[in-house]
Amino acid sequence: MARTHYSEIEGRSPGFYALLSGLGALILAGLGAAWYMEHNGHYVTGMSNRIVWGVPHVFAVFLIVAASGVLNVASIASVFGRDLYKPLARLSGLLALTLLAGGLAVLVLDLGRPERMIVAMTHYNFKSIFAWNIFLYTGFYAVVALYLWTMFERRMNDYSKPAGLFAFVWRLVLTTGTGSIFGFLVAREPYNSALLAPLFIVMSFSYGLAIFVLVLMAACRWSGRALGDVVLNRLRNLLGVFVATVLYFVAVYHLTNLYIARQHEVERFMLWDGGIYPALFWIGQVLIGGILPLALLFGIASRRATAGAAACVIAGGLAQVYVLIIGGQAYPQLMFPEKEVSSSFFDGVVAAYAPSLPEVALSAGGVALALALTAVALKVLPFLPRSLADGDVGSAAA
Amino acid sequence: MMRIAAGIIAAVLAVAGFADAGEKRAHRVAMPVVKIEKGETCVAPTEEMRRDHMTMLLHQRDRTLRQGLRDSRFSLKNCVDCHARRDTGSVLGKDGFCASCHSYASVSMDCFECHTPVRQSRAASASR
Amino acid sequence: MSLDRRQFLRWGAAAAAGAALAPGIRLIELAQARSPQEAASALQRWGLLIDITKCTDCDVCVTACHEENGVTGHGRPETDAQWIRKVHLRDKRTGYAQTLPFMCQHCEHPPCVDVCPTGASFKRDDGIVLVDKHTCIGCRYCVMACPYGARSFIHETVSGQKADAPRGKGTVESCTLCVHRVDRGETPACVQACNRDGGKAMVFGDLNDRDSAIHKRLRTEPSSQVRPDLALNTGVRYQGL
Numbered sequence: 001m002a003r004t005h006y007s008e009i010e011g012r013s014p015g016f017y018a019l020l021s022g023l024g025a026l027i028l029a030g031l032g033a034a035w036y037m038e039h040n041g042h043y044v045t046g047m048s049n050r051i052v053w054g055v056p057h058v059f060a061v062f063l064i065v066a067a068s069g070v071l072n073v074a075s076i077a078s079v080f081g082r083d084l085y086k087p088l089a090r091l092s093g094l095l096a097l098t099l100l101a102g103g104l105a106v107l108v109l110d111l112g113r114p115e116r117m118i119v120a121m122t123h124y125n126f127k128s129i130f131a132w133n134i135f136l137y138t139g140f141y142a143v144v145a146l147y148l149w150t151m152f153e154r155r156m157n158d159y160s161k162p163a164g165l166f167a168f169v170w171r172l173v174l175t176t177g178t179g180s181i182f183g184f185l186v187a188r189e190p191y192n193s194a195l196l197a198p199l200f201i202v203m204s205f206s207y208g209l210a211i212f213v214l215v216l217m218a219a220c221r222w223s224g225r226a227l228g229d230v231v232l233n234r235l236r237n238l239l240g241v242f243v244a245t246v247l248y249f250v251a252v253y254h255l256t257n258l259y260i261a262r263q264h265e266v267e268r269f270m271l272w273d274g275g276i277y278p279a280l281f282w283i284g285q286v287l288i289g290g291i292l293p294l295a296l297l298f299g300i301a302s303r304r305a306t307a308g309a310a311a312c313v314i315a316g317g318l319a320q321v322y323v324l325i326i327g328g329q330a331y332p333q334l335m336f337p338e339k340e341v342s343s344s345f346f347d348g349v350v351a352a353y354a355p356s357l358p359e360v361a362l363s364a365g366g367v368a369l370a371l372a373l374t375a376v377a378l379k380v381l382p383f384l385p386r387s388l389a390d391g392d393v394g395s396a397a398a
Numbered sequence: 399m400m401r402i403a404a405g406i407i408a409a410v411l412a413v414a415g416f417a418d419a420g421e422k423r424a425h426r427v428a429m430p431v432v433k434i435e436k437g438e439t440c441v442a443p444t445e446e447m448r449r450d451h452m453t454m455l456l457h458q459r460d461r462t463l464r465q466g467l468r469d470s471r472f473s474l475k476n477c478v479d480c481h482a483r484r485d486t487g488s489v490l491g492k493d494g495f496c497a498s499c500h501s502y503a504s505v506s507m508d509c510f511e512c513h514t515p516v517r518q519s520r521a522a523s524a525s526r
Numbered sequence: 527m528s529l530d531r532r533q534f535l536r537w538g539a540a541a542a543a544g545a546a547l548a549p550g551i552r553l554i555e556l557a558q559a560r561s562p563q564e565a566a567s568a569l570q571r572w573g574l575l576i577d578i579t580k581c582t583d584c585d586v587c588v589t590a591c592h593e594e595n596g597v598t599g600h601g602r603p604e605t606d607a608q609w610i611r612k613v614h615l616r617d618k619r620t621g622y623a624q625t626l627p628f629m630c631q632h633c634e635h636p637p638c639v640d641v642c643p644t645g646a647s648f649k650r651d652d653g654i655v656l657v658d659k660h661t662c663i664g665c666r667y668c669v670m671a672c673p674y675g676a677r678s679f680i681h682e683t684v685s686g687q688k689a690d691a692p693r694g695k696g697t698v699e700s701c702t703l704c705v706h707r708v709d710r711g712e713t714p715a716c717v718q719a720c721n722r723d724g725g726k727a728m729v730f731g732d733l734n735d736r737d738s739a740i741h742k743r744l745r746t747e748p749s750s751q752v753r754p755d756l757a758l759n760t761g762v763r764y765q766g767l
Contacts, residue, residue: 041682041695048604049678052666112664112679112696120663125645130667134643186637186756187673333675335752336767339615343628345608347675352604463658466566466650466709475689512659512694514687 004087005386009223011379016222023372030365033358034109042112045359050351051329055322056110059363062207062321063103063370064137064178065200068171069208071096071144073235075171078147078164084234084393087385088216089160093148094374094383095212096171097141102370104137106362129180136174143170152381175204182324189266190328195256199249203317206242210313213239215374217307219384228390236306240297243313247290250320269331270323274350277327280319289316326353430498436480441471455509474513482517490515562709571634571653572703572761573733574717575740575749578626579766580727585612587627587728590719594704596688607678607693609701610716624766627716627728629701630655630676631752632761638668638677647698653733653761654703662697669698673753676700703761733761 009016037045047054074089074096076082108114121138124131147167150160179200182191213235220227254271257263271278289312296309330351335341341348378384385392440447442454454472461467470476481495482488489496490510500507560566591597591610599606610629616622632655638647639655646662649655657668657677669677677700684694690706693699704714712718717728731740743749749763 038696042679043600043602043605043681048681049607049669050604050675052669052679112666112698113662116661116663119661120644120665123644123646123661125639125642127639128641128643128645128667130641130643130665181667184641185671187671329670333673335674336613336615338618340618341613341615343611343613344603345611345675346604347611347613347628459660460658463656463660464648464650466560466652466705467564468562468709470562478689512684512687512692512697514689514692516686518689 004392006087006090006382006384007386008380008382009219009378009384011375016375016379020372020375023368023375026368027365027372029361030106030109030363030368033361033365034114037110037358037362038114044356046354046356047359048351048353050346051326051353053325053329054353055326055355055359056106056362056366058318058321058325059366060103060107060110061178061325062318063099063106063366065175065204065321066207066211066317067096067099067103068140068175068178069204069206070099070212071167071171072205072208073212074147074151075164075168078161079168084231087388087393088212088231089164090148090151090383091216091219092212093144093151093167094377095208095215096144097148098370098373098377099208099211100137100140101373102366102368105369106366109362110359129177129184133174133177133181136170136177140170140174143167171204172201175201182328187333188328188331189263189334190270190324190331193253195249195253199246199253202242202245202249203320206239206246206313207317209235209239209242210310210317213310214307214314217303219378220388223378223384225384226387226389226392228388228393230390231388231393232303232306233301236297236309239310239313240294243290243293243297247286250285266331269350270327274327274331277323277330280323280327284319285316285323287316288312289319329353427502430502431493432495432498433483433493434481435484440480441476474509475518478513478515479517482515487517487519488515560709560711566650566652566654566709568651569734571733572632572708573653573731573740574632574703574714574762575729575743575765576627576762577727577729577765578624580725581625581627582725583625584724585627586719586722586724587716588612590715591629591701591704594688594707594715595691595702596686596693598686600682602681605679605681607680607699609678609699626764626767628674628676628752629716629762630672630703631674631758632701632703634759634761636758637671637673641667641671643667650705654705654708655700656702656705657698657700659692659694659697659699664696664698666698672700673756673758 045054071092073085073092077085077089108117111117120134124135126132143163144167147160147163150156150163176197179197183193183196185191213232216235217227217232219225254267257267268274269277270281293309293312293316296305296312299305330353332341332348332350335347442450447454455474458469458472459474462473478489483491483494486494488494491497494515496507496510496515560570588608588610592608595609597607597609610627612625613628615624615626632649632653634649634653636647636649636655639649642648643665644661644663646658646660647655647668648658664679666679669679677698679698680693680695682695687693691702704712704716707714713730717730720726720728729740729743731738733741733744735741744763747765749765750767751758751760751763752767
């Protein structure tokens with residue numbers, strides 16, 4: 001098989017600068033929103049004492065989960081030895097770093113005291129899964145940077161397999177930790193499930209690959225590189241498998257809950273009469289995020305269908321995380337079983353939440369940061385292979 | 399390119415001097431006003447307080463909060479009680495005891511985000 | 527001086543026994559109030575017993591708490607902090623209605639303490655669960671984790687704080703069991719107000735002290751925790767639930 005040649009993108013076209021300007025404007029809006037929230041206090045947002053984690057956390061969790069999942073492509077190449085994925089490994093590692101940066105930026109800037117980030121990185125309560133996650137996220141940077149180095153530096157290429165394995169295990173622990181942030185909580189009925197950690201793992205596979213496919217297609221198209229059907233078909237099938245797996249886990253989660261009498265009220269809320277949450281679940285998560293992509297990926301063999309499917313997976317993923325995080329908080333806590341509860345602190349009622357402009361701006365800023373970092377990195381270092389045309393990637397049917 | 403940069407830096411430095419027009423000056427920044435209105439001595443010698451008050455505060459706050467050791471001499475309430483200005487009753491504001499030095503040294507302090515900088519009047523504390 | 531092994535082991539055992547016994551010698555002293563120079567000790571565990579059959583529509587506990595700790599509203603009920611609230615219950619099947627004051631339950635195994643990434647949410651040795659606002663980063667994970675919805679996040683700049691109750695924007699807070707009063711040998715403000723102006727429903731005391739009023743009541747009368755199935759062993763107990 002011929003050696004893969006990588007090169008930077010030229011990055012001097014008006015289109016490139018327009019892209020960076022647009023993303024830069026969004027980043028500035030996000031920073032402005034963060035300053036506004038921090039300066040005035042969180043009352044300017046839609047979050048409240050009942051819904052303490054809002055749209056910023058939805059996007060942050062989505063980006064962090066996707067960041068760990070996008071490394072899959074590189075893992076398949078290094079750890080599982082599939083040669084076809086090897087040319088894609090560098091971009092995969094890059095996206096892992098940039099998506100994580102975007103997600104963490106949103107998370108940190110939404111803190112009540114973001115200036116105490118140093119405190120968070122020096123004072124650890126190791127009983128807290130959140131503390132473990134802070135450690136895992138920062139460590140992930142070092143691990144993936146090391147992994148990328150073994151790919152870039154020719155003399156280190158032999159070490160890319162152990163580095164890839166280490167990164168693979170690290171990101172599994174990281175995603176398990178992210179799912180456990182919710183899974184470990186007894187306080188809320190929709191959480192408190194061991195199933196959340198593996199669900200997050202398969203969600204990461206799905207969202208990460210969807211983002212990877214879109215970024216790859218856009219990067220190749222806009223820098224004039226060939227992207228052959230062999231690579232794309234492989235990615236398309238893989239994405240379909242991941243989407244189906246997510247649907248399976250979600251089905252098991254809800255079916256189990258439906259079987260347990262104590263969980264009936266929650267399930268009725270989430271699936272039937274909770275207003276926006278069932279709507280987002282059925283239409284956003286299941287239809288747009290699951291069934292439609294499966295139909296597009298396995299039914300229609302066109303590039304547009306693949307890109308459309310990936311976009312649907314992303315939209316459905318955001319809906320899924322929204323239902324999980326915000327729906328999970330909106331449902332009243334079960335403190336007094338068999339009683340109707342009411343109080344001045346909104347006990348016993350479904351909490352209202354409406355996303356506010358600062359929250360949306362901050363979230364958009366985080367996404368824009370991830371994409372801008374990716375674009376700049378592609379210009380500075382050779383992450384993209386010169387060609388992914390069918391003839392160039394070899395006939396390895398692995 | 400280098401000449402433009404040098405020119406900009408020179409221009410900024412030339413104007414910077416006129417930025418803060420206060421009465422008492424020492425190299426362009428108003429000196430802190432330290433007025434001791436109450437008591438003869440602090441809980442520790444002045445030099446030690448000047449040098450170490452931040453460490454003492456950090457140490458004492460953990461002793462109070464985490465262990466419940468409330469030596470009233472070293473409590474922040476006591477510091478404020480003594481050092482607050484007679485007229486405003488606060489350690490912040492213009493010529494406030496804490497604010498004056500901290501703004502001179504340009505060291506931000508977080509304490510009064512949560513702690514009240516205002517002296518508690520005798521009547522209020524006696525009514526408990 | 528030479529020391530053979532048996533002698534060494536005997537001296538070591540004696541030293542270890544002495545070290546183990548030494549804290550226990552303080553048992554007798556702690557039966558009286560703690561002085562400010564003494565640390566909070568695990569030999570005490572502060573608790574509240576609330577008889578909600580004596581609870582009516584009155585809410586002097588809420589007013590007293592918020593007055594004592596400087597918890598002011600801003601006309602924004604969704605984001606205003608509440609350290610204590612009256613919760614109204616109505617049995618779904620029978621329609622029987624009750625009301626009770628509800629605050630941080632000061633659990634023995636607090637979920638909020640487990641999840642705090644910086645350790646700002648902590649349990650003092652004598653059982654009072656507090657937030658160290660010096661290290662709180664305002665992530666609100668403890669608010670997510672509390673099964674009782676006891677915690678509030680401060681959503682705006684605070685001024686005019688009470689000297690004994692520092693509170694500020696961007697951190698999380700909840701009922702402190704009036705730790706500043708308890709350390710002075712007094713009872714929490716809610717208990718004092720209830721006994722003075724309310725239904726006399728609340729008893730405060732040391733759960734570990736066999737001679738305290740609260741221990742005697744709990745030993746001789748039925749009581750319950752909220753959500754006992756969570757096995758958090760709360761410090762706040764209720765009668766009449």
